[in-house]
Amino acid sequence: MKVTLKDGSIIEAEKGTTALDIAGKLSQGLKKSALAAKIDGKIVSLSETIEKDCALEILVFDDDEGKYALRHTASHVLAQAVKRLFPEAKLAIGPAIENGFYYDFDVETPFTAEDLKALEKEMAKIIQENLPVTRTELAREDAKKLMAEKGEDYKVQLIDELPEGETISFYTQGEFTDLCAGPHVSSTGRVKNIKLLRSAGAYWKGNEKNKMLQRIYGTAFFKKDALLAYLENLREAEKRDHNKLGRELKYFTTVPEVGQGLPLIMPKGAKVMQIMQRFVEDEEERRGYQYTKTPLMAKSDLYKISGHWDHYKDGMFVLGDEEKDDEVLALRPMTCPFQFMIYKASHHSYRELPMKLAETSTLFRNEASGEMHGLIRVRQFTLSDAHIIATPEQVEDEFKDVLDLINYMMKATGLESDVTYRFSKWDPKKTEKYIDNPEAWEFSEALMKKILDDIELDYVEADGEAAFYGPKLDVQFKNVFGKEDTLFTIQMDFALAEHFDMYYVDANGDKQRPYIIHRASLGCYERTLAVLIEKYAGAMPLWLAPEQVRFLPITDRALETCKKWEEIFKKVGVRATVDSRSEKIGYKIREGRTERLPYMLIVGDKEVEDGNFAVWKRGKGDLGPQDAEGVLKSILQEIEDLVIF
RNA sequence: GCCAACGUGGCUCAGGGGUAGAGCAGCUGAUUCGUAAUCAGCAGGUCGUGGGUUCAAUUCCCACCGUUGGCUCCA
Numbered sequence: 179m180k181v182t183l184k185d186g187s188i189i190e191a192e193k194g195t196t197a198l199d200i201a202g203k204l205s206q207g208l209k210k211s212a213l214a215a216k217i218d219g220k221i222v223s224l225s226e227t228i229e230k231d232c233a234l235e236i237l238v239f240d241d242d243e244g245k246y247a248l249r250h251t252a253s254h255v256l257a258q259a260v261k262r263l264f265p266e267a268k269l270a271i272g273p274a275i276e277n278g279f280y281y282d283f284d285v286e287t288p289f290t291a292e293d294l295k296a297l298e299k300e301m302a303k304i305i306q307e308n309l310p311v312t313r314t315e316l317a318r319e320d321a322k323k324l325m326a327e328k329g330e331d332y333k334v335q336l337i338d339e340l341p342e343g344e345t346i347s348f349y350t351q352g353e354f355t356d357l358c359a360g361p362h363v364s365s366t367g368r369v370k371n372i373k374l375l376r377s378a379g380a381y382w383k384g385n386e387k388n389k390m391l392q393r394i395y396g397t398a399f400f401k402k403d404a405l406l407a408y409l410e411n412l413r414e415a416e417k418r419d420h421n422k423l424g425r426e427l428k429y430f431t432t433v434p435e436v437g438q439g440l441p442l443i444m445p446k447g448a449k450v451m452q453i454m455q456r457f458v459e460d461e462e463e464r465r466g467y468q469y470t471k472t473p474l475m476a477k478s479d480l481y482k483i484s485g486h487w488d489h490y491k492d493g494m495f496v497l498g499d500e501e502k503d504d505e506v507l508a509l510r511p512m513t514c515p516f517q518f519m520i521y522k523a524s525h526h527s528y529r530e531l532p533m534k535l536a537e538t539s540t541l542f543r544n545e546a547s548g549e550m551h552g553l554i555r556v557r558q559f560t561l562s563d564a565h566i567i568a569t570p571e572q573v574e575d576e577f578k579d580v581l582d583l584i585n586y587m588m589k590a591t592g593l594e595s596d597v598t599y600r601f602s603k604w605d606p607k608k609t610e611k612y613i614d615n616p617e618a619w620e621f622s623e624a625l626m627k628k629i630l631d632d633i634e635l636d637y638v639e640a641d642g643e644a645a646f647y648g649p650k651l652d653v654q655f656k657n658v659f660g661k662e663d664t665l666f667t668i669q670m671d672f673a674l675a676e677h678f679d680m681y682y683v684d685a686n687g688d689k690q691r692p693y694i695i696h697r698a699s700l701g702c703y704e705r706t707l708a709v710l711i712e713k714y715a716g717a718m719p720l721w722l723a724p725e726q727v728r729f730l731p732i733t734d735r736a737l738e739t740c741k742k743w744e745e746i747f748k749k750v751g752v753r754a755t756v757d758s759r760s761e762k763i764g765y766k767i768r769e770g771r772t773e774r775l776p777y778m779l780i781v782g783d784k785e786v787e788d789g790n791f792a793v794w795k796r797g798k799g800d801l802g803p804q805d806a807e808g809v810l811k812s813i814l815q816e817i818e819d820l821v822i823f
Numbered sequence: 824g825c826c827a828a829c830g831u832g833g834c835u836c837a838g839g840g841g842u843a844g845a846g847c848a849g850c851u852g853a854u855u856c857g858u859a860a861u862c863a864g865c866a867g868g869u870c871g872u873g874g875g876u877u878c879a880a881u882u883c884c885c886a887c888c889g890u891u892g893g894c895u896c897c898a
C-alpha cells in the first residue's frame with residue numbers, strides 16, 4: 179500500500195496501520211506532536227486505520243486543523259469534568275472556536291468562579307489519566323436509545339436533526355461518551371495545557387426563545403509557554419480596551435443621569451471626531467458627493483413608506499402613542515428615507531446620475547440594554563452616510579468607487595491591515611426579516627458577487643446578515659476582546675426605489691427605476707474613535723492627535739519663548755499647547771507620556787539662547803536639540819505625509 | 824431583553840453589622856528645577872438609588888439604576 183506524504187514522497191505501509199503509526203515511522207518527534215491527520219483531504223483522528231493507497235498529512239498544533247482537534251478534545255475533557263462534578267448536568271454542544279473552545283450545559287444553577295476552578299482541577303486530572311479517545315459508530319435508533327438512557331435530551335434532538343444517511347459517531351474517553359463527528363486527538367493526555375476563561379449564558383441553538391444554557395469558555399495549547407503567552411496577550415489587550423483607556427485619557431465618559439448607550443464625548447474625543455469629519459467631507463466633495471442636512475425625526479408615515487416601520491420599529495425611538503395621538507413621530511434610525519425625499523422633490527434625467535447625496539448624519543437606535551458597549555454600540559451615533567442613486571449600468575463602477583474611497587479612508591487611519599470583508603446575504607428562511615422578493619435577492623447578490631470577485635477582494639460570505647432591503651459588503655474589525663463589529667458598510671438596495679416610487683427619465687423619455695447604494699465611509703465616528711483608541715493604545719496618529727505638540731518650559735524664563743512659538747505653530751495649523759505650570763521637567767514629561775503626546779518640545783535657557791527645541795518624540799524619546807524652525811517644518815511635513823499618499 | 828460578576832471621594836483601590844481609609848488628581852503656599860512623579864498644608868464620600876431585616880446597615884436581604892463579559896440583536 180502506498181502512502182503519499184505532504185512533501186510528495188511515497189512510503190510503503192501495511193493495510194490497517196494507523197496514521198499515528200506512520201507518524202512514528204517518520205520521526206519520534208512527529209509522533210509526539212501529532213494531533214490529527216488528513217487522509218485524502220479529510221480530517222480524521224490519528225487512530226484512523228489506512229486501508230488503501232492515499233495521501234496522508236500529519237497535523238500538528240501549528241496546523242489549524244490540529245489546533246481544532248486538540249481544542250475539540252479539550253471541550254470533551256471539560257464536559258467529562260462537568261459530568262463528574264455535576265452529574266445532573268445535560269450536555270448540549272461543545273465545539274472548538276478561534277482561540278479556544280466552549281461547551282454548553284443545561285444546569286439548575288449557573289457555574290460560579292469556584293466551580294470553574296474545581297472544573298479546571300478535574301480537567302487536569304483527566305488529562306493526567308491519559309484516557310484513550312476512541313470512536314464508535316451507531317445506527318440512528320441505537321444512538322438515540324443510548325443518549326435517551328443517559329438523559330441527554332439535547333443530544334437526542336441533535337440526532338433527530340441529522341440528515342438521513344449521515345454516519346452517527348460517538349467518542350469515548352474513560353467513563354465519558356459524547357455524540358460527536360470528531361476528529362479528536364488520540365488521548366486526553368495530549369490536551370495538556372488548558373485554562374477555563376469564563377462562564378456565560380447562551381441560548382440553546384442561539385435562539386432567544388429557547389432555554390438559556392450555561393456556556394463555559396476555555397482555551398488549550400500544546401505547549402505551556404504558548405498558553406502563558408496567550409493569557410498574557412489577553413491581559414495586554416485589555417489594557418488597550420477603549421472603554422477603559424478612552425475614559426482614562428478623557429476621550430469620553432458616561433453618567434447614569436444621561437442614560438445607557440449615550441456617551442458624553444469630551445473635548446479630546448470631539449477633536450478627533452471633528453478632524454475625521456472634516457477629512458471625510460472634503461474628500462467626498464472632491465469625489466462628487468453633495469451634502470444634505472435633513473431632520474432628525476419624521477412622522478411615522480415616512481417610515482411606513484420605507485418599510486422601517488414594519489421591519490425596524492422595535493429598534494426606533496417612537497415619540498407618541500399610535501393608539502391615542504393623531505401624529506406619531508420617531509427619531510430616525512437611518513438617513514435613507516430623508517435623502518430619498520430630496521431626490522423625489524424634483525424630476526431627474528439619466529444625465530444627472532449618478533447622484534450622490536451625503537450627510538454627516540446623527541441616528542438613533544433603541545438598542546436593548548445588554549447590547550450597549552462603550553463607544554462601539556450606542557443609542558445615538560453619527561454616521562458619514564451617503565446614498566448613491568444610479569442607473570443599473572452605473573452600479574458596478576459606483577460600487578468600485580465606494581470601495582476605493584473606503585480604502586483611502588482606511589489607509590489614512592492605518593486600519594487597512596486590521597479589517598476583514600464580509601459579504602452579507604439574506605436568508606430565504608427568515609421571511610419576516612427580509613423583503614419578500616427572491617428574484618431580486620438572487621439578482622443583486624449575483625451582481626455583488628461578480629463585482630467582489632472582479633476586484634479580487636478576499637471576503638467571507640455570511641447568510642442572514644443582509645439589510646432588510648438588500649445584500650451588503652461589511653468591513654469588519656475585531657475589538658480587543660476578539661469581538662467583531664462592522665466598521666464600514668456598502669449596501670445594495672433593490673427595494674426602496676420601488677417603495678418610494680423613485681425614477682429617472684432615460685434617453686427615450688421613459689421612466690426607469692434607479693439602483694441605490696447605501697454606504698458609510700468612515701463608519702460611525704463613535705465606533706471609529708473606539709477602534710482607533712484600541713489599535714493605537716491611545717497613541718493617535720499625528721494627524722488625528724487632539725494635541726500634537728506640547729511646549730515644556732524648563733523654567734519660567736523660557737515661558738515667553740514657548741508662548742511665542744505656540745502662536746506660530748497654531749497659525750500654521752498645528753495643535754499646540756504650553757505646559758506653563760511650575761513643575762520639574764521630569765514631571766511634565768511623565769505626564770505628557772501618559773497622555774501619549776506625539777511631540778514634546780522642551781525649552782530651557784540653552785534652547786532660548788540657540789533658537790532650538792530639545793525634541794521629545796513619542797516612541798523615540800529624547801532626540802536632542804534641533805533648530806526650531808526646522809522642527810516645525812518637519813512636523814508639518816510628517817502630518818501631510820500621513821494623509822496624502 | 825436573557826445569564827453572570829461588579830458598584831466605597833474625579834481616578835485606582837483597601838475595609839467591613841456600631842455612620843469610613845490610602846495613593847494619585849484638585850486647591851493653597853514654598854521650590855525655578857535639564858528628560859517618567861519636589862516638599863508642606865488643606866479640602867473632598869448621606870459607601871449607586873429606594874425599600875426591608877436589626878437596638879443599629881455602607882456591610883445582610885429584595886427591587887431598581889449603572890458598569891463589565893457572554894447570548895440574542897446590530898453601524
